[in-house]
Amino acid sequence: MILAYRWYIFSIFSLQYLLLYFHRVCPAVLAPEFTRDFGISGTGLGVLSSAYFYPYSLMQIPVGILSDCWGARKTATLFGLIGASGAIVLALSTNISCAIFSRILIGLGVSAIFVPAMKVFGMWFKSHEYASVSGLFMAIGTVGWFFGTTPLAALSEVFNWREIFIAVGLITALFTGLMWLIVRDKPGPQGVGVELNLNKSKQRNDGKVGIKQVLAEKRFWPLAIWFFLRVGILFGFFGLWAGPYLMDVYKLQKVDVGNLLAIVPLAIILGTPVFGYLSDKVFVSRKLVLVGSSLIHCTCWIILLIFYDSLPIIGLYIIFFIAGMMAGSPASVGFSSVKESYSLNLAGTTIGATNLAGFVGGLVFQPVIGFALDTVGRVQGAYPAYAYKLPLQIFFGTSVVALISVLLTQETLRRAND
Numbered sequence: 001m002i003l004a005y006r007w008y009i010f011s012i013f014s015l016q017y018l019l020l021y022f023h024r025v026c027p028a029v030l031a032p033e034f035t036r037d038f039g040i041s042g043t044g045l046g047v048l049s050s051a052y053f054y055p056y057s058l059m060q061i062p063v064g065i066l067s068d069c070w071g072a073r074k075t076a077t078l079f080g081l082i083g084a085s086g087a088i089v090l091a092l093s094t095n096i097s098c099a100i101f102s103r104i105l106i107g108l109g110v111s112a113i114f115v116p117a118m119k120v121f122g123m124w125f126k127s128h129e130y131a132s133v134s135g136l137f138m139a140i141g142t143v144g145w146f147f148g149t150t151p152l153a154a155l156s157e158v159f160n161w162r163e164i165f166i167a168v169g170l171i172t173a174l175f176t177g178l179m180w181l182i183v184r185d186k187p188g189p190q191g192v193g194v195e196l197n198l199n200k201s202k203q204r205n206d207g208k209v210g211i212k213q214v215l216a217e218k219r220f221w222p223l224a225i226w227f228f229l230r231v232g233i234l235f236g237f238f239g240l241w242a243g244p245y246l247m248d249v250y251k252l253q254k255v256d257v258g259n260l261l262a263i264v265p266l267a268i269i270l271g272t273p274v275f276g277y278l279s280d281k282v283f284v285s286r287k288l289v290l291v292g293s294s295l296i297h298c299t300c301w302i303i304l305l306i307f308y309d310s311l312p313i314i315g316l317y318i319i320f321f322i323a324g325m326m327a328g329s330p331a332s333v334g335f336s337s338v339k340e341s342y343s344l345n346l347a348g349t350t351i352g353a354t355n356l357a358g359f360v361g362g363l364v365f366q367p368v369i370g371f372a373l374d375t376v377g378r379v380q381g382a383y384p385a386y387a388y389k390l391p392l393q394i395f396f397g398t399s400v401v402a403l404i405s406v407l408l409t410q411e412t413l414r415r416a417n418d
Contacts (some may be wrong), residue, residue, distance in 0.1 A: 006124040009183050010133070013117035014140040015175050016080065019168065020110040021144030021265070022152075023052060023087070024235065024362075028243035029152045029258055033161050038096040042244075042383070046370030049240045051100045052107035053363030057356050059111035061211060064119075064352025072116035073183045080176030083109020087169030091162040109172075114141075115352045118335070123186040130339070135276035135332035142272070142328065145265030153258030214353050219341045222408040223334055224357035226290070229402035230334075231358035233297075233395050234327045236365025238264045238320075241373075241391060248382040249309050250316070263317055264324030271329030279333045279413065286337040287411045290330055294403040297326035301396035308392055309385040340412040369394065 027034060027049040035045055059079075066075040086105025093099040118134060125133050155164055214220060237245075238261065246257045279289045300323035304311075311319065335351060342350045369391045376387035 006187075009120060009124060010137065012175065012178050012182050013076075013113065013120070014137055016076070016110075016113045016172075016179065017117065017137065017141035018144035018147070019083075019172055019175070020113050021141050022148045022168070023083075023106050023110060025145050025148040025239045025261075025265075026152055028238070028240050028261055029149060029254065030156065030161055031240070031243050032247075032254070033156065034099070038093075038099055040096055042370040042373045042378070043367060044096060044370075046240065046367035048096065048100055048103060050363045050366040051103035053235070053359050053366070055104050055108035056111045057359040057363055059108060060115060060352040060356035060359065061349065062352075063112045063115045064349040065211070066112070067116045067119045067352075068349055072119045072185050073179065075112045076116040076183070077176055077180045079109050079112030080172065080179055081109070084169045084172035084176060085109070087165050087172060091165035091169065114355060118339075118351045120183065120185060122339075130336070132273070132276055132280070134335060135272045138332050139269045139272040142265045142268045145268070146262050149262035149265065150255070150258040153254050157255075211349055211353065214342065214350050217341055219410050219412070220338065220353070222405050223338055224354060225405040226294070226402050226409070227331075227334060227354055227358035228361040229398050229405065230327055230331075230361070232361025232365035233398055233402075234324075235362040236369055237391075237395055238324060238327070239362070240366050241369050242320075244383065245388055245391075246316075249385045249388060250313075260316055260320055263320045264328070267321045267325035268328035271325035272332055275329045276332050276336075279336070284413060285411060286333050286340075286413045287406070287409055289333050290337070290406045290409065291403070293326045293330045294399070294406050297323060298396070298399045298403055300326065301392070301399045305389075305392045305396050308388060337409070337412045365398075 027045070031045055034040065034048060038044070038048070040048065063075060063079070083106055086102050086107075086109050089105060090099060090102035093102055117137060121133050121137070122130060152164070242261060242264075243257050246252045246260055247254075252260070275289055275293070279286055283289060300319055303319055304323070307315070335354065338350055338354045372390045372394065373383050373387050375390075376383065
């Protein structure tokens with residue numbers, strides 16, 4: 001029975017994580033509607049989109065501590081209600097200030113999905129199952145990214161974007177109710193994972209001591225920098241500015257843009273379990289997978305920079321697929337590496353701190369790229385093709401620094417298995 005029940009818990013967290021990703025990337029497709037309805041510039045659009053990332057990022061460590069000390073189920077349920085209200089407030093927003101506030105509420109609400117889920121999975125699944133389960137969880141969540149591309153573009157042609165967000169808010173409230181009813185933080189006195197996991201968690205994490213232990217670990221910082229830069233690229237470009245880039249430079253229609261953007265989450269969905277398998281079974285190494293993917297990622301940005309306005313459509317599909325996979329799919333390997341550096345009683349705090357580093361990148365890059373584009377300015381309502389050269393240079397330079405940072409990491413898999 002306990003073997004089956006843990007998958008019910010996994011499913012509830014996965015459904016909420018799917019909605020998290022939808023909120024994260026939907027501005028890329030809805031950029032024209034937001035720009036028109038709220039009368040904002042590129043910088044304003046970047047601020048609106050990144051408003052999600054500020055509370056999300058700032059809450060990762062507090063959410064980790066709450067998950068460790070107060071309980072993952074209580075934390076995820078409370079914040080889920082906030083996220084549901086934020087989606088409805090966005091639908092009712094009549095000005096940019098209200099819209100930014102609603103995105104802050106959404107970011108705050110969904111900030112307590114990933115970390116509590118990873119904490120709970122650590123209690124319900126055996127140690128050697130964790131990387132595979134977390135990889136599957138991330139892959140399912142990325143389906144929400146897919147829904148935020150082509151399906152959202154198609155829906156926005158039929159329904160007003162405000163109606164869509166009211167529906168999303170109601171669905172979020174439903175899933176939050178199921179979270180409270182179904183999820184349990186850990187198995188009972190008997191069950192899978194108790195021997196392997198609960199015996200490591202007898203020492204209580206009091207929050208302050210926990211975060212000090214995490215930040216004092218030297219292995220944490222190179223990976224934290226890698227997460228910061230990787231997520232900055234992933235959501236700075238693919239999560240927002242890739243949409244306007246394709247519309248302005250290649251003159252693509254919204255549905256075509258949605259189709260191209262959809263290739264990124266599909267690549268991540270396919271790549272995440274593959275990278276986990278390569279790390280666990282083929283190379284038996286975390287570092288080798290992280291370095292190899294980062295090197296390929298740099299190559300993608302060189303190609304995009306050189307041929308920024310002249311790639312054929314098939315070339316765009318290929319480069320978006322590979323770059324998206326190399327930026328998004330190794331995340332589960334990175335989280336596994338971080339987790340393997342600490343004891344399980346610090347799992348929530350550890351993952352929260354790492355997630356914080358990543359999503360600070362998201363909140364920094366989106367408005368910075370908008371500012372870079374505004375230094376050139378719009379011409380007849382669109383940014384000229386050459387305006388995108390500076391953002392692409394920024395992304396390429398960032399990918400190089402990310403490669404250097406991951407080269408400085410230490411191997412953790414063999415150490416964890418010794």
